[in-house]
Amino acid sequence: MAKPLILVSNDDGITAPGIRILVEVAMKVGEVVVVAPDSPQSGMGHAITIGNTLRLDKSIALDDLDVEAYECSGTPADCVKLAKHHVLKDRRPDLVVSGINHGSNSSISVLYSGTMSAAIEAAIEGLPAIGFSLCDYGHGADFSHIPEFVEQIIRQAIAHQIPQNIALNVNFPKRSEEPIKGIKICRQAQAKWQEEFDERLDPHNRKYYWMTGSFMNYDKGEDTDEWALVNNYVSIVPCQYDMTAHHAIGRLNNDWEF
Amino acid sequence: MAKPLILVSNDDGITAPGIRILVEVAMKVGEVVVVAPDSPQSGMGHAITIGNTLRLDKSIALDDLDVEAYECSGTPADCVKLAKHHVLKDRRPDLVVSGINHGSNSSISVLYSGTMSAAIEAAIEGLPAIGFSLCDYGHGADFSHIPEFVEQIIRQAIAHQIPQNIALNVNFPKRSEEPIKGIKICRQAQAKWQEEFDERLDPHNRKYYWMTGSFMNYDKGEDTDEWALVNNYVSIVPCQYDMTAHHAIGRLNNDWEF
Numbered sequence: 001m002a003k004p005l006i007l008v009s010n011d012d013g014i015t016a017p018g019i020r021i022l023v024e025v026a027m028k029v030g031e032v033v034v035v036a037p038d039s040p041q042s043g044m045g046h047a048i049t050i051g052n053t054l055r056l057d058k059s060i061a062l063d064d065l066d067v068e069a070y071e072c073s074g075t076p077a078d079c080v081k082l083a084k085h086h087v088l089k090d091r092r093p094d095l096v097v098s099g100i101n102h103g104s105n106s107s108i109s110v111l112y113s114g115t116m117s118a119a120i121e122a123a124i125e126g127l128p129a130i131g132f133s134l135c136d137y138g139h140g141a142d143f144s145h146i147p148e149f150v151e152q153i154i155r156q157a158i159a160h161q162i163p164q165n166i167a168l169n170v171n172f173p174k175r176s177e178e179p180i181k182g183i184k185i186c187r188q189a190q191a192k193w194q195e196e197f198d199e200r201l202d203p204h205n206r207k208y209y210w211m212t213g214s215f216m217n218y219d220k221g222e223d224t225d226e227w228a229l230v231n232n233y234v235s236i237v238p239c240q241y242d243m244t245a246h247h248a249i250g251r252l253n254n255d256w257e258f
Numbered sequence: 259m260a261k262p263l264i265l266v267s268n269d270d271g272i273t274a275p276g277i278r279i280l281v282e283v284a285m286k287v288g289e290v291v292v293v294a295p296d297s298p299q300s301g302m303g304h305a306i307t308i309g310n311t312l313r314l315d316k317s318i319a320l321d322d323l324d325v326e327a328y329e330c331s332g333t334p335a336d337c338v339k340l341a342k343h344h345v346l347k348d349r350r351p352d353l354v355v356s357g358i359n360h361g362s363n364s365s366i367s368v369l370y371s372g373t374m375s376a377a378i379e380a381a382i383e384g385l386p387a388i389g390f391s392l393c394d395y396g397h398g399a400d401f402s403h404i405p406e407f408v409e410q411i412i413r414q415a416i417a418h419q420i421p422q423n424i425a426l427n428v429n430f431p432k433r434s435e436e437p438i439k440g441i442k443i444c445r446q447a448q449a450k451w452q453e454e455f456d457e458r459l460d461p462h463n464r465k466y467y468w469m470t471g472s473f474m475n476y477d478k479g480e481d482t483d484e485w486a487l488v489n490n491y492v493s494i495v496p497c498q499y500d501m502t503a504h505h506a507i508g509r510l511n512n513d514w515e516f
Binding site: 040042043044045046047048049050051053054055056077078081082084085086108110111112117120124125152156160161163165166182183185186187188190192195196197199200206207208209210211236237238239240241242243244245246248249251252253255256257258 | 465
């Protein structure tokens with residue numbers, strides 16, 4: 001039986017430690033092709049490149065792993081589009097994986113996440129997809145506790161399929177003294193970032209701003225990704241790209257007057 | 259009674275004709291503050307500015323309309339965050355409107371849309387919000403058939419409220435011989451962009467790519483935004499930012515083995 005074909009992308013860029021770990025795990029399971037941004041794209045959400053040109057070149061960043069790899073000047077969503085329609089063409093991937101992101105993409109962060117936009121773009125293209133993120137922002141983040149879980153989840157996704165039109169948002173707790181307790185299928189917590197803006201003066205006396213903020217979880221449910229992560233479980237949220245609030249259609253039809 | 263406070267943003271930038279029309283309509287209904295990108299941000303999806311600084315300056319682009327206006331170097335989502343937490347502070351907007359976008363943001367385009375990311379960011383912030391888009395991509399798009407509908411929708415949103423945690427995605431058909439038939443509350447059609455990449459050589463003989471593509475509607479339903487627009491209705495889709503595919507949680511719990 002042919003090895004499954006796994007496409008790997010991310011948003012931290014092809015030289016990030018996280019993608020290297022994901023490639024190493026994926027190579028245990030299947031044949032791997034990498035198409036990833038040539039520079040960091042964190043917070044790019046589901047951005048695509050419309051008014052500009054794209055570059056796509058063979059990458060040497062992962063040469064020591066002996067894997068087919070390309071770097072792209074575009075966003076994570078661009079990478080998946082280019083991979084499917086230009087790099088792979090008639091080779092249909094059995095799975096698309098994105099990450100491992102340096103930093104959480106749980107709850108509301110899924111909307112801002114380049115990592116998840118690669119996975120969701122793959123789902124739109126009809127491909128099974130998973131975004132992986134570690135709740136540790138540092139470039140030197142410690143990934144040593146998660147490769148076994150990444151491999152298990154990739155194998156399960158290939159064996160049992162991911163439901164149609166869905167991408168999985170997988171987040172791992174930061175490494176701690178305590179081992180990870182297990183894996184939970186969760187819903188996205190009702191949470192948000194409470195922004196603040198740090199106003200400064202540049203050397204020319206013009207104002208500029210840094211966005212800062214703190215994460216606020218308003219959700220008391222024990223079935224959320226935030227609950228799982230705080231309690232040292234791996235969280236898996238199935239995500240869809242139909243953003244319709246179906247429950248609100250009736251109310252709008254009844255209340256509004258046209 | 260105090261006039262309602264309406265915050266206006268967009269993704270085509272503060273000098274686009276579409277935002278000017280939206281500001282003119284909003285000023286008929288309430289007091290208006292504009293915080294919009296200083297340059298076009300189409301296709302930015304829900305991108306935010308993390309690793310870079312932001313500029314925010316008083317804008318003269320809409321001076322002839324006598325409105326309080328600011329231009330920001332960031333994305334549409336950045337604009338809404340800066341507006342709420344820095345520009346407006348204790349003044350809570352009664353409505354946030356974004357657009358009017360030059361080009362459709364119906365069905366799957368909601369994910370790529372900067373216009374809708376401003377509206378969805380506002381919903382995350384707990385504010386009622388609407389994104390408006392016209393199915394006409396040109397800078398010289400003809401908006402003359404839609405101001406009455408924009409005003410009607412803004413007035414309805416203020417009178418009847420928008421359900422909590424929801425932003426409305428409003429799309430208008432391109433101007434044609436036939437007058438608009440009315441307004442339909444819709445669901446997001448199951449559709450996608452079928453990309454192609456136009457490969458070219460730059461003056462230095464290096465390859466580059468333009469993303470092109472065609473829009474494919476796979477959805478035969480008559481309750482979708484695509485159906486409404488093709489049949490010359492205004493489409494309104496209520497959009498949520500909970501991306502959880504709740505229906506898939508049970509299946510993953512049952513099928514997968516951990």
